[in-house]
Amino acid sequence: xxxxxxxxxxxxxxxxxxxxxxxxxxxxxxxxxxxxxxxxxxxxxxxxxxxxxxxxxxxxxxxxxxxxxxxxxxxxxxxxxxxxxxxxxxxxxxxxxxxxxxxxxxxxxxxxxxxxxxxxxxxxxxxxxxxxxxxxxxxxxxxxxxxxxxxxxxxxxxxxxxxxxxxxxxxxxxxxxxxxxxxxxxxxxxxx
Numbered sequence: 001x002x003x004x005x006x007x008x009x010x011x012x013x014x015x016x017x018x019x020x021x022x023x024x025x026x027x028x029x030x031x032x033x034x035x036x037x038x039x040x041x042x043x044x045x046x047x048x049x050x051x052x053x054x055x056x057x058x059x060x061x062x063x064x065x066x067x068x069x070x071x072x073x074x075x076x077x078x079x080x081x082x083x084x085x086x087x088x089x090x091x092x093x094x095x096x097x098x099x100x101x102x103x104x105x106x107x108x109x110x111x112x113x114x115x116x117x118x119x120x121x122x123x124x125x126x127x128x129x130x131x132x133x134x135x136x137x138x139x140x141x142x143x144x145x146x147x148x149x150x151x152x153x154x155x156x157x158x159x160x161x162x163x164x165x166x167x168x169x170x171x172x173x174x175x176x177x178x179x180x181x182x183x184x185x186x187x188x189x190x191x192x
Contacts, residue, residue: 060094061157067091068155070099071169078174079107080141082115085148093127093157101134101170104146110187112140112179115170124166127159138175142189 081104134149
């Protein structure tokens, strides 16, 4: 008696595996837009929607200082240069700071990118409030140009006393494939 699956069973397994691969690819492709929706709904990673008050109205706590570090990387295959102007800043809870991040498109073609943030320790993400951030929108950059992208933030004065360092990491993803050829051609060099 043979224990090998029949030919119809093999086809059924192959179809299921192919469907799984297609679903995994679709999920990976939709990950950045899904993350944006998640951040809009929850305020995760300090992201505010237009209807939310982003201004800091709490007093600055000058009795303590927190070191905020910035780490950047580009996703595999992304040819851009991407780095913070400064690697870290010292911030009093409640104090608003602006930090610029530099992006360079060394390629011969116009490109569009999206930065996805993460915060460590995770508990600190509840207290990091971004008033303005390049990560809120896709960033078009003309061929061979560079730009400075601002990020304005503050740490809520309610941040726990045991948090002395916050690391804000950004990963830049290539979103060019989502753009139409006409939209890519319309990208103009940014004025510095």
